[in-house]
Amino acid sequence: KQEVTQIPAALSVPEGENLVLNCSFTDSAIYNLQWFRQDPGKGLTSLLLIQSSQREQTSGRLNASLDKSSGRSTLYIAASQPGDSATYLCAVSHGNKLVFGAGTILRVKS
Amino acid sequence: GAGVSQSPSNKVTEKGKDVELRCDPISGHTALYWYRQRLGQGLEFLIYFQGNSAPDKSGLPSDRFSAERTGESVSTLTIQRTQQEDSAVYLCASRSSGGASETQYFGPGTRLLVL
Numbered sequence: 001k002q003e004v005t006q007i008p009a010a011l012s013v014p015e016g017e018n019l020v021l022n023c024s025f026t027d028s029a030i031y032n033l034q035w036f037r038q039d040p041g042k043g044l045t046s047l048l049l050i051q052s053s054q055r056e057q058t059s060g061r062l063n064a065s066l067d068k069s070s071g072r073s074t075l076y077i078a079a080s081q082p083g084d085s086a087t088y089l090c091a092v093s094h095g096n097k098l099v100f101g102a103g104t105i106l107r108v109k110s
Numbered sequence: 111g112a113g114v115s116q117s118p119s120n121k122v123t124e125k126g127k128d129v130e131l132r133c134d135p136i137s138g139h140t141a142l143y144w145y146r147q148r149l150g151q152g153l154e155f156l157i158y159f160q161g162n163s164a165p166d167k168s169g170l171p172s173d174r175f176s177a178e179r180t181g182e183s184v185s186t187l188t189i190q191r192t193q194q195e196d197s198a199v200y201l202c203a204s205r206s207s208g209g210a211s212e213t214q215y216f217g218p219g220t221r222l223l224v225l
Binding site: 004034036041042043044045046049089091096097098099100101102103 | 114141143145150151152153154155158160166169201203213214215216217218219221
C-alpha cells in the first residue's frame with residue numbers, strides 16, 4: 001500500500017526566507033509526483049508535476065525535485081512571500097489514482 | 111476555458127438523510143475522480159471513472175456511498191443514511207485521456223456537514 005508522508009506538518013517563516021518542504025513515499029512504482037497548493041475554502045491548484053523519469057521541475061520561485069529510488073521529493077520555495085501562505089500537498093500517481101500526503105501548512109509572516 | 115465545477119458548494123444535513131453531490135468535469139476529459147478530505151487530513155481516493163470502463167470503486171468507505179457518471183460528463187456522488195463521520199470536503203477532479211501521467215484538475219469541493 002502506497003503511503004505518502006509530508007514533513008513538517010506546519011511551518012512559519014518570515015518573508016523573504018527560502019524554505020524546503022519534504023515529501024516521502026513508500027512505493028517507488030509511480031507515474032509522477034505532483035505538488036499542489038490548497039487555500040482555505042478552495043480547491044487544489046497544481047504547482048509542479050514531475051514525471052517518474054524526471055529529476056526536477058521549476059516554475060518561477062518554485063523548484064521540485066524527485067528521487068524515485070529513495071522515495072523522496074522536495075519543494076523549494078525561494079524568497080517566500082505572504083501570498084505563499086497556504087497548505088502544500090504532495091501526491092504520487094499510483095495506479096489510476098493520486099495518493100496524497102496530509103500536507104504542510106505554510107505561513108509566511110510579513 | 112471552464113474548469114471543474116461542483117455543486118452545492120456547501121451542504122448541511124441531518125444524520126440519516128441522503129445527500130447527492132454533483133461534479134461537472136472539464137469538457138473532453140475522459141477520467142473523473144472523487145476524493146474526500148476530512149478536517150486536517152490529506153485527500154482520500156473514493157472512486158475513479160474512465161470512459162466506458164467499469165469504475166474503480168476501491169476507495170468507497172462503505173456501501174452507503176455510490177457514484178454514477180453519465181457518459182463522459184456529469185458525475186454524482188450519493189451518500190445514503192449520512193453519519194457524522196461523513197462530514198468532510200468532497201473534491202472532484204478530471205483528467206484528459208492522456209493517461210495517469212497527466213495532471214488532474216480539481217474542483218472547489220463540496221463542504222458537507224452532517225449534524
